[in-house]
Amino acid sequence: MLPVEFDYAAPDSLEAAVKFLKEKSGAVVLAGSHSLIAEMKQGHLAPSLLVDLHKITELKGINYVDKILKINALTTYGQVVASSEIQTNYPALVEAAKSIGDPQIRNQQAIGDVFAYRDLACDFTAVALVLEATFSTLNADGSHTVAAEQFIDQAFGNNWQTQEIVTSVNLPAYVAGTGSAYQAFKHPATGYTLCGVAALVTVTNGTVSKCRVAVTGATPHAIRLTQVETALEGKTATAENIAAAAKLAGNSVDSILGDRYASEEYRRHLMEVMSKRTLSQAVNSR
Ligand SMILES: Cc1cc2nc3c(=O)[nH]c(=O)nc-3n(C[C@H](O)[C@H](O)[C@H](O)COP(=O)(O)OP(=O)(O)OC[C@H]3O[C@@H](n4cnc5c(N)ncnc54)[C@H](O)[C@@H]3O)c2cc1C
CATH class of the missing domain: 3.30.43.10 (Uridine Diphospho-n-acetylenolpyruvylglucosamine Reductase, domain 2)
Structure with missing residues (x-):
């Protein structure tokens, strides 16, 4: 009732x-x-x-617009996992979507939902940051497109206007030499993500020309680990360089969560371990 x-x-x-x-x-x-x-x-x-929103056909499906991959808001996580374009060019997103709930959940829940983005354990947010996604929204004043960072700030800062509709999540064109990955460490009883790390690496002429790393679940909201990124950019993507960069994971954020599910110290440790793993996986997925 x-x-x-x-x-x-x-x-x-x-x-x-x-x-x-x-x-x-x-x-x-x-x-x-x-x-x-x-x-x-x-x-x-x-x-x-x-x-x-279910009768609005333009909110369904995944399509390219000027090389930008537009995932319309009613696309379910199950459809994201099944998309061959996303599997090939944005593997981090497939991994994040696969880690959400169970098949029934993934077949029902839509990527345009904004409430999940205010949830500490939202897996998709870290991936949105490393893939440099943008969010398109519409309200009575017209349409707007904002970067993931700004969108997450808005949603977590309680500035979300309920009159606004998210119409699509947009991913920039794939760049040759780029790989991405996402891994989540879930609490075994609740299924909530204690620490999820997404990574994107572009290698040009043997060196890392672009590195993006972001964490969710371990911090008050998803955030980029800029010290890790800077430490790897301009270097070769060797296991040693990746391990050295990953050591800086905990330094990049102001606060790490500690609660009855996992202490701050444990989450800090997970951030380093999972940064190392996802960076290696991203390099290997190119
Ligand atoms: C059992 C279970 C397990 C889950 N596990 C995970 C997990 O492991 N990882 C994870 O990240 N998430 C998880 N989730 C969250 C899930 O992925 C969804 O994000 C969430 O349930 C809401 O999606 P929905 O489509 O059902 O939205 P709804 O319940 O319909 O809406 C949720 C809120 O978002 C707003 N909203 C929805 N769509 C739009 C739109 N297009 N524009 C503007 N506002 C919108 C609604 O107004 C509402 O406030 C889980 C949820 C459940 C129930």
Whole structure:
């Protein structure tokens, strides 16, 4: 039983959805429903209107626009895992999607969901940072595209406007010589990610011309490990250089979480170990 009364609308166009969100105070978007309905059942949220996006065909599917891979917001994690373009060029995203929940969850939940991005354990956020994804959004004032870093800041800073619809997650064109990887260390009972690390490495003429590393689960929100990145750029991608760079993982962030599931010290250790593993995997996946 749901403890609140609410209205329900399932518009078949983005324009109509934006209008509903603008005109009805307390209206929120409904996508895969798994998080939102649970929050409502627990009495944490009491929206006046659910605007179900499922009839809006332009929010479905994955397609290229000017070499940018556009993953539309209602694309499920299962569809992300099955995409041959993503498997070939963005393996880190496939690994993150595969680590989410179980097959039933992955077949229902959509990549455009913004609530998960405010969850400490969101696997996708670290990958969005290393792949330099952008997020396209739409509200009554028009459409906007923001970089992952800015989007995560906005969502975690409680600045998310519920009248705004995420329409797609966009990945830049694949660059030759680039590999990427993601690994998550999950708590065995809860399945929550205690530490997830994503890495991207581009090797040009034998040296690392670009390195991106980001962590989720171990810090208040997903964040890049810039000291690790700088330590590897300009060097050859040897096991020694990767290990030396990974040692700096804990230095790159202001705060590391410690709770009943894992201490700060343990998560710091995981950040180093998993930076080393994902960097090596990214180099080997080129
Ligand atoms: C059992 C279980 C296990 C999970 N395991 C993991 C895991 O291991 N790793 C992980 O990262 N995540 C995990 N999740 C979270 C999951 O991946 C989803 O992100 C989450 O459940 C919400 O997705 P949804 O499509 O069901 O969104 P909904 O529940 O429909 O919506 C959630 C919120 O996002 C908003 N929203 C949704 N889509 C849009 C949009 N396009 N534009 C604007 N706002 C939008 C809604 O208004 C709502 O506030 C798990 C969830 C469950 C239930």
